[in-house]
Each structure stands twice: as C-alpha cells, then as structure tokens.
Amino acid sequence: MPAGPIVRLRQEQLPQLEALLAANALPASDCAEQSENFYGIFDRDRLVAAGGLQPAGEYFLLRSLVVDPACRGRGLARLLSEFLLDRAEAEAGIAVYLLTESAVEYFIRLGFETAEREQVPEAVSRTRQFASLCPDEARCLMFRLPRN
Numbered sequence: 001m002p003a004g005p006i007v008r009l010r011q012e013q014l015p016q017l018e019a020l021l022a023a024n025a026l027p028a029s030d031c032a033e034q035s036e037n038f039y040g041i042f043d044r045d046r047l048v049a050a051g052g053l054q055p056a057g058e059y060f061l062l063r064s065l066v067v068d069p070a071c072r073g074r075g076l077a078r079l080l081s082e083f084l085l086d087r088a089e090a091e092a093g094i095a096v097y098l099l100t101e102s103a104v105e106y107f108i109r110l111g112f113e114t115a116e117r118e119q120v121p122e123a124v125s126r127t128r129q130f131a132s133l134c135p136d137e138a139r140c141l142m143f144r145l146p147r148n
C-alpha cells in the first residue's frame, strides 16, 4: 500500500482524524481545540495514520497515535512517533508524556519508561487528556529528552 509523507493536518482534515480516533476507541472531543498539533499520513485522500504532539509547559504530550487497522504492522506508528519525539526535542522539550490503555509494551519498545501518574508535571496533568478524557486505568509513560 502506498502511503505518503508525514504532513501537518489542516483544519478541514480534522473530521477524518476524529473519525479515525473514534473508530479505534480513542478520545476525540478535544481535537478541535488542539487543531494545530496533529500530523498524519495519507493514502491518496484517506487518513491512515495520525498522532498529536501537544505542548504542556516545558513538556509535551504525545497523544492520539492511531493507525487504520488495515495499515498496521508497517511501521507507520513508529515513523510518526519518531517524528513527534524529534519535534519535541527540536523545541527543547524536557520530556514527552503519554497515556495509553492498550499499547504500553509498544511504547516501551520505542524507549518510553513507565511513570507514576501522580508525579507528572502539573502542566501535563492539567491537559484534558490527563484531567478527564483518558480513563483512570490508562498507564502513564514518559520519554526523557534530549535523545542520545
């Protein structure tokens, strides 16, 4: 399957993002307010992979990483994750946090480490993903920057 480069999503592409997230049981209700922070990969006009990098003080939240089930196992999520970590580093972030219920092992393989949800920086814990959208059961992971 041909898939294009990583692009920043435009406002008019947000409905595709919201649909992809909803279809994969990820929260989508705060996408509009974070509309400038999403990136994706398209196959022709179809969004097949996406992820967000939301600034939170000196930190970042990697969020909404999703790949269309038909396109999984081809490295698209890894490509997006590396891209988002590089961006966070380029913007002098101290660490990248994320919450996940179903992909803990996936992110540990990418170099994330587990973190206590109670100990995340306040700017991160105030994001809507942390404060209300992700279930309490979701595990918190962290990637320290800079990368070595």
Ligand SMILES: CC(C)(COP(=O)(O)OP(=O)(O)OC[C@H]1O[C@@H](n2cnc3c(N)ncnc32)[C@H](O)[C@@H]1OP(=O)(O)O)[C@@H](O)C(=O)NCCC(=O)NCCS
Residues within 6 Å of the ligand: 024, 026, 063, 064, 065, 066, 067, 068, 071, 072, 073, 074, 075, 076, 077, 078, 079, 099, 100, 101, 102, 103, 104, 105, 106
């Ligand atoms: C997690 C997800 C983004 C991975 O996408 P992907 O493009 O298939 O991932 P990649 O191609 O980069 O990596 C594939 C590898 O990761 C493994 N993997 C995929 N999903 C995994 C998961 N949930 N947990 C552990 N390992 C996983 C695959 O088995 C494969 O392993 P291999 O390289 O040994 O064969 C995708 O499964 C998805 O969209 N899941 C639903 C949404 C979600 O949980 N997002 C994360 C929270 S924000």
